[in-house]
Amino acid sequence: MLIEIKGLLSTISALDVVDIIVVAIILYKSYEMLKNTRAITLVKGIIVLLVLTIVSDWLGLHVIYWLLQKTVTLLFVALPIVFQPELRRALEHIGQGRVFVRSSLLDxxxxxxxxxxxxxxxxxxxxxxxxxxxxxxxxxxxxxxxxxxxxxxxxxxxxxxxxxxxxxxxxxxxxxxxxxxxxxxxxxxxxxxxxxxxxxxxxxxxxxxxxxxxxxxxxxxxxxxxxxxxxxxxxxxxxxxxxxxxxxxxxxxxxxxxxxxxxxxxxxxxxxxx
The missing domain is CATH 3.40.1700.10 (DNA integrity scanning protein, DisA, N-terminal domain)
Incomplete structure (x- = not known):
């Protein structure tokens, strides 16, 4: 087991580490923008549907899996409409260079x-x-x-x-x-x-x-x-x-x-x- 873990770690390069960190930061910032909005409820609903889709596929529930798969596909098509205010907010943050920098605060x-x-x-x-x-x-x-x-x-x-x-x-x-x-x-x-x-x-x-x-x-x-x-x-x-x-x-x-x-x-x- 220890040998397998060492072998796996040896395949990870510095670029892989940077890649993981960047993705983690993007996900965290996305969560920060959504956590105090009504959109977070929709995100939780989508996550539940994705989990149910994976479970139904694993259990071999073919009809339920097919229905959930089609539902999830439609949801991703509708996401730009449903999350229009949040997407606009994210783009404004990026455009203003305020994704990683907070506005000045006072003591x-x-x-x-x-x-x-x-x-x-x-x-x-x-x-x-x-x-x-x-x-x-x-x-x-x-x-x-x-x-x-x-x-x-x-x-x-x-x-x-x-x-x-x-x-x-x-x-x-x-x-x-x-x-x-x-x-x-x-x-x-x-x-x-x-x-x-x-x-x-x-x-x-x-x-x-x-x-x-x-x-x-x-x-x-x-x-x-x-x-x-x-x-x-x-x-x-x-x-x-x-x-x-x-x-x-x-x-x-x-x-x-x-x-x-x-x-x-x-x-x-x-x-x-x-």
């Missing part, structure tokens, strides 16, 4: 200071029922969205955010995009979601926030003009009725580290709602 003190400025503006706008739409850029660049707004490039402050969203001003109805510590553009138009299952209580701002979060990894903070409710949209889902502490808890990891506390935040948010 914890800078992150808290920045989040305090955003939180202060959002809470005051919520109290005054001033509608607002604030987009926080993450790994995927939003230059295409920023290009349809007004270029600003200013340091984030609660006063600047309050001024941007003053009612009946040119920038009030659009979205403001934050990259790191700076506001890069305001008055930006966001794509609306096509989800028809959403509550009729959600207006254009909320639907725009969800629509953008469906197409990229950005996090969108929304202040309702009608109720003053604070909401956050991410990965095509929206979480409403947040208070100041919950908003800070959500935003700080986005600026200071890779957001690994997403599940914990949602769990705490749901518990507080009960």
């Amino acid at each position: 914890i003190h800078e992150a808290r200071s920045l989040v305090n400025e955003i939180d202060s503006a959002v809470v005051r706008m919520a109290q005054k029922k001033t509608g607002a739409l604030i987009v926080i850029e993450r790994e995927m660049g939003l230059d295409d969205i920023a290009s349809n707004g007004i270029f600003i490039d200013g340091v984030v402050s609660s006063e600047l955010l309050m001024n941007i969203f003053i009612v009946n001003t040119p920038l009030h109805d659009g979205a403001t995009i934050i990259r790191g510590k700076r506001i890069i553009a305001s008055g930006c138009l966001l794509p609306l979601t096509d989800d028809r299952t959403l509550s009729t209580e959600l207006g254009t701002r909320h639907r725009a926030a969800i629509g953008l979060s469906e197409q990229c990894d950005a996090v969108v903070v929304v202040v309702s003009e009608e109720t003053g409710t604070i909401s956050v949209a991410e990965h095509g889902r929206i979480y409403r009725h947040l208070d100041s502490d919950q908003l800070k808890q959500y935003l700080i990891p986005l600026f200071s580290q890779k957001s690994s506390v997403f599940s914990d935040f949602i769990r705490n948010w749901r518990n507080n709602k009960k």
Whole structure:
């Protein structure tokens, strides 16, 4: 047995090792892009079908194997349609050179200071029922969205955010995009979601926030003009009725580290709602 293993290892060259590592990285990056999206459920379903196909072939269940084989073939033909948003996201990552490089992050003190400025503006706008739409850029660049707004490039402050969203001003109805510590553009138009299952209580701002979060990894903070409710949209889902502490808890990891506390935040948010 030991001799066979040594013989097998002797056939592996340096190029084979590089090949395996590259494939492993590609698979890992693909999983990273899918794990927090609705597409991961479809991936799990496809894996189950592939396993059932292999098992049915091994057991000699010819009819079931034939049916599963045809089903899997049709699924692979349909994959570009089913995974259209994820494929577009992957191509944008590659095109922007952001597959292996994360956007710049702040240290914890800078992150808290920045989040305090955003939180202060959002809470005051919520109290005054001033509608607002604030987009926080993450790994995927939003230059295409920023290009349809007004270029600003200013340091984030609660006063600047309050001024941007003053009612009946040119920038009030659009979205403001934050990259790191700076506001890069305001008055930006966001794509609306096509989800028809959403509550009729959600207006254009909320639907725009969800629509953008469906197409990229950005996090969108929304202040309702009608109720003053604070909401956050991410990965095509929206979480409403947040208070100041919950908003800070959500935003700080986005600026200071890779957001690994997403599940914990949602769990705490749901518990507080009960």
